Amino acid sequence: MCGICGCDSAEFAPGATPQRTTTDVPKATMAAQTIELHQDLMHANHHQAEHNRDWFAHHRLSAINLVSSPGAGKTTLLEQTLTRLRGRRCALVIEGDQQTELDAARIRATGTPAVQIQTGQACHLDASMVHRALHQLPEMDGALLLIENVGNLICPAMFDLGEKARVVLVSVTEGDDKPLKYPSIFHHADLLIITKTDLLPYVQFDPRKCIEHARQIQPDLQVMELSATRGDGMTAWLDWLEGQ
Amino acid sequence: MHELSLCRNLCRSLEHEVQSRQLKQVLSVQLAIGSLSCVEPQALEFCFSAMNKPAALDGCTLTIRRQPGRATCRQCASCYPLESWLDPCPACGALERDLQGGDEVLIEKMEAC
Numbered sequence: 001m002c003g004i005c006g007c008d009s010a011e012f013a014p015g016a017t018p019q020r021t022t023t024d025v026p027k028a029t030m031a032a033q034t035i036e037l038h039q040d041l042m043h044a045n046h047h048q049a050e051h052n053r054d055w056f057a058h059h060r061l062s063a064i065n066l067v068s069s070p071g072a073g074k075t076t077l078l079e080q081t082l083t084r085l086r087g088r089r090c091a092l093v094i095e096g097d098q099q100t101e102l103d104a105a106r107i108r109a110t111g112t113p114a115v116q117i118q119t120g121q122a123c124h125l126d127a128s129m130v131h132r133a134l135h136q137l138p139e140m141d142g143a144l145l146l147i148e149n150v151g152n153l154i155c156p157a158m159f160d161l162g163e164k165a166r167v168v169l170v171s172v173t174e175g176d177d178k179p180l181k182y183p184s185i186f187h188h189a190d191l192l193i194i195t196k197t198d199l200l201p202y203v204q205f206d207p208r209k210c211i212e213h214a215r216q217i218q219p220d221l222q223v224m225e226l227s228a229t230r231g232d233g234m235t236a237w238l239d240w241l242e243g244q
Numbered sequence: 245m246h247e248l249s250l251c252r253n254l255c256r257s258l259e260h261e262v263q264s265r266q267l268k269q270v271l272s273v274q275l276a277i278g279s280l281s282c283v284e285p286q287a288l289e290f291c292f293s294a295m296n297k298p299a300a301l302d303g304c305t306l307t308i309r310r311q312p313g314r315a316t317c318r319q320c321a322s323c324y325p326l327e328s329w330l331d332p333c334p335a336c337g338a339l340e341r342d343l344q345g346g347d348e349v350l351i352e353k354m355e356a357c
Contacts, residue, residue, distance in 0.1 A: 032355045
């Protein structure tokens with residue numbers, strides 16, 4: 001019996017050696033052979049991501065993958081970005097959420113074509129979901145393709161979508177220690193955007209500490225601070241996008 | 245719960261190996277999971293034991309080997325193993341480094357007949 005909570009789990013029994021999982025069917029008795037494989041379990045996603053990358057290159061699309069926790073302000077940033085980009089650069093948007101078309105509707109209201117991916121039980125977008133969404137978007141060579149990932153700071157880190165750059169958002173209403181708590185997503189990011197800076201007078205968030213923590217994980221990370229609703233810092237962000 | 249997606253990939257890969265090598269049954273499989281990957285071994289084990297698997301994987305045992313990351317310090321250039329993102333360089337204490345691995349999720353080998 002488990003010495004911690006009294007459950008029947010064999011894993012926590014004294015002297016137990018975990019790490020092995022099996023179903024109840026008895027093993028076959030034929031002579032077995034050991035076969036070395038050394039295959040990447042993410043191979044299928046990497047392969048699809050490369051295919052997406054080829055598509056983006058062929059159509060001169062600059063694909064940007066935006067990741068953050070839920071509520072960090074990804075959709076608001078996109079709305080404000082698309083409104084300001086009007087007449088400057090064509091854009092397309094792929095929205096990822098577990099349920100609803102709500103975000104795609106907000107994006108379409110700016111006049112930008114958008115496809116909503118509803119992931120159902122999945123907690124991230126993968127390259128094949130993005131591939132299917134690409135077939136639903138109008139052809140627009142040379143456009144900016146903004147992909148808003150599912151709000152989640154863990155799972156999306158593992159899934160290459162074929163993007164050119166990955167942007168991670170942290171809002172000032174979160175903790176400035178987020179990069180230390182969820183390091184993997186920061187390691188895989190090119191740009192950190194600290195959002196909702198208009199709320200800084202009301203919260204305990206220290207942008208300097210957040211940046212310091214993020215650069216402990218990814219020393220080459222670029223950083224921006226902005227308030228999409230008030231417009232502070234938007235010029236630098238639009239210039240960065242222009243360079244992609 | 246990306247561990248379930250990974251288990252589906254694992255089953256597809258093993259089934260493909262069984263068919264292409266004209267085998268019947270996979271008895272065991274060993275994975276190597278980098279300590280810096282976003283994969284939780286216990287969640288992976290749970291998904292593998294709970295999911296519906298193809299007949300060729302009935303009774304298949306899953307073993308997971310944790311593999312530390314490897315880093316080169318940007319300050320003193322020493323190479324060191326990395327168990328966590330927050331481990332400093334053991335030689336000089338610096339945190340700035342370049343990673344050479346640790347986020348891999350590999351099917352290392354299988355035992356089959």
